Amino acid sequence: MSLTRHYRWLLLAYPRAYRRERGEEILGLLLDTAPPGKTRPAVREALDLVRAGLRCRLGRRASRTVGVWALLTALICGLFTASLAARVAWETSRPQPDQAEVTAIFAEAFPGHRLNGDVETAPALFVFYGQPLQWRSLKPVLLGDGGEYQEGAAYAAAARPAPTPVAETLATARQRLWTAGWRVNDPTSEVLDVCGPRCDLTRRPVETVLVARQGDTVLRATFHDSSYNSYLHVEVQRAAPPAVLPAAVLAGLVGGGLAWLAFAWASRRTEGRRGVLPLFGIAFFLWWVPALLSTPSLISHHLDELHPSWHPLWEWLGQPTCSLLFLVGAVCALAVLVVALVPRKDLRPLTVKVT
Structure with missing residues (x-):
């Protein structure tokens, strides 16, 4: 038994x-x-x-690659599902820092420096052109502006003149932040390529960045040269909450498994039917190409700049920048499932040799 x-x-x-x-x-x-x-x-x-x-x-006994297509479809659908779950899990985060919090952090890290005006705060965890995402934002998001959907942050700038040189300000900030319990990264400097063909290459502006993190709060301080209105800009935002990773992993596994089963069911049901393979090919192309193009650029971006937390998963998939392509692909995939729902009189179980 x-x-x-x-x-x-x-x-x-x-x-x-x-x-x-x-x-x-x-x-x-x-x-x-x-x-x-x-x-x-x-x-x-x-x-x-x-x-x-x-x-x-x-199904499709004559195909030698159907298993590969099924796995790739399950993978991309699992990633899309994980992205959605990650965005939902972001709602467990605290709101973006307010004016009082940013002012306190600025005073802690940069004593003797004055703020230049008010602190600019974010109205939501994620913003589109600085504002919460709304229904009226749907058109610009679909038509190429989706990359402007980003994590919110609070911004502040220091008023000139600087009371101390940049090197001394950096040393003081690192020491005070470390003493206050922040995890402080080594500052990085970059020579900006903003010169014209006749400019003096020896006098190109230098930008120095200091990144620190305490709990779920990330501080990014950028020091500029004299060509800027302010010598110091500060950005404070929340890091991804702990719930994001487990939610994304679990949803990705479930979504990928269900996508594989749906692909298998549709594959058996649509075998021999015309028009199905082009629809699937369009969906597959429109889903995978943005991800394949976005991933290398984000890898390079992460290697070039300090990131206390990774960019959201959906950005690695080219979303929502390429959201219109995603929707067109989704319509094509839905059409395949609709075709698969139509009964077939010649549908018979397949014979598979068991070894």
Whole structure:
């Protein structure tokens, strides 16, 4: 009985219709060929049964690549699902820093320096052109401005003249922040390439950045040369809350698994039907190309600049910058599922050899 129960569990890898027609036959064959006293399938035998069952779910026996397409579709859908879950999990974060918090941090890190005007605060965790995302923002987001949907932050600037040189200000800030419990990174300097063809290359402006983090608060202080109205700009924002990573991983695994099952079901149901492969190809192309183009640029960006926390997952997938492409791909994928819902008179369970 134990061996029979194990085999029945493994046969769940096959489609339901196939199990109804051939399940008992396969089970009988497996039990007849099992040696006396065997209580559970061998690992290799179990893997062969699962592999054969999953391949049977995909249908299209003549295709050698359908398994690859299924895995890639499950992967991109899992990433999209993980991105959505990550955005929802961001709602567990504290609001972006207010004026009082930024003023206190500025006073702690830069004693003797004065703020130049009021602190500019963010009205939401994520903003679109500095404002919360609204329905009227839908058109610009879809038509190329989606990259402006970013994490909010509070901004402040120091008033000239600077009471101390940059090197002394940096040393003081690092020491005071470290004493207050911040994790302080080494400052980085970059020579800005803003010169024209006749400018003096030896006098190009230098930008120095100091990044520190305490709990869920990230401080980014940027020191400028005399060509700027302020010699010091400060940006304070929240880091990703702890719930983001587990929510994204769990949702990604569930979404990817469901996407694979949906692909397999649609693949069996639409085998031999015209127009399905072009629709799937369009969806696959419009989903993967933005991700393949965005990932290398973000990797380079992270290597060039200090990042206490990674950019949100959806940006790695080219979203919402390429949200219009995503929606067109989603419509094509939905059309494939609609075609798969239409009954087929010639639909028969596939025969798959069990090794």
